[in-house]
Amino acid sequence: MKTCAIIPVSRFSHAKTRLSPTLSPSEREGLLRAMLRDVSEALRSHVDRVLVISADEDVLEYAYSLGLDILEEKGQKDLNGALEQAADFCSSEFDRIIITPSDVPLIGKAEVRDLLKRSETFDLVIAPAKGGGTNTLILEPGSMGLKFGDCSFFEHVMEAERIGMSVHVYDSFYLSLDVNTAEDLGEIILHGEGTHTKEYLKGLEFSVKPSRGSARLEVSRTFHLG
Structure with missing residues (x-):
């Protein structure tokens, strides 16, 4: 076909x-x-x-x-x-x-x-x-x-x-998994090995860890001053 x-x-x-x-x-x-x-x-x-x-x-x-x-x-x-x-x-x-x-x-x-x-x-x-x-x-x-x-x-x-x-x-x-929220970005970081999207997010210095709140994941980002 x-x-x-x-x-x-x-x-x-x-x-x-x-x-x-x-x-x-x-x-x-x-x-x-x-x-x-x-x-x-x-x-x-x-x-x-x-x-x-x-x-x-x-x-x-x-x-x-x-x-x-x-x-x-x-x-x-x-x-x-x-x-x-x-x-x-x-x-x-x-x-x-x-x-x-x-x-x-x-x-x-x-x-x-x-x-x-x-x-x-x-x-x-x-x-x-x-x-x-x-x-x-x-x-x-x-x-x-x-x-x-x-x-x-x-x-x-x-x-x-x-x-x-x-x-x-x-x-x-x-x-x-379509990407609409910060938590979705966390899913990509966790499961997206080998994808351009995960590499892009890594370049923006995002990190993810389990959340203690209502969301399943806590997504954070490192910012450098100067």
Whole structure:
């Protein structure tokens, strides 16, 4: 089966605003660049093409510098509209698409080959995010409407079942971890050996230890004066 991986990427200037108490705008951009490298490198050895779609020229230029195919988002689209544009772009050449956001840097530690193998049996393969979203979706282009957003895992499963598609849920810790909070950065530091993202965070001198409070991890950072 000929497969295209689609990675939607937001504008660098809008990157990970929930991390603004922890990272500066330039550091958040650097984080997104590192995560995009991890996601694209993990996918490109298993698929025929990796396509980045974005409305940001800087993102597209960076993706092109990584040797990825690029598609400029047309019009004022939401995430699902952009993904449907990309899926339509792929539909004449590819049998299936795998959609993965750019903020799942541990995807390379998951069994991507096995993930794709499941899609030879099921119409839809889906990997949930820890917060109820969707971190990976494999399907035939145009076979169903896309529902990315809050609690999209459940929306995708219900829509697929409604139209009679067979569904396989691929539950993976590594695929469930998208990066939105300081605690997520701690998970990358703990589990992200060999990733560009962990190396980037190490360069920013983050450290992590078990928390005694409500959070599972305590993430701290060393600052040097002078």
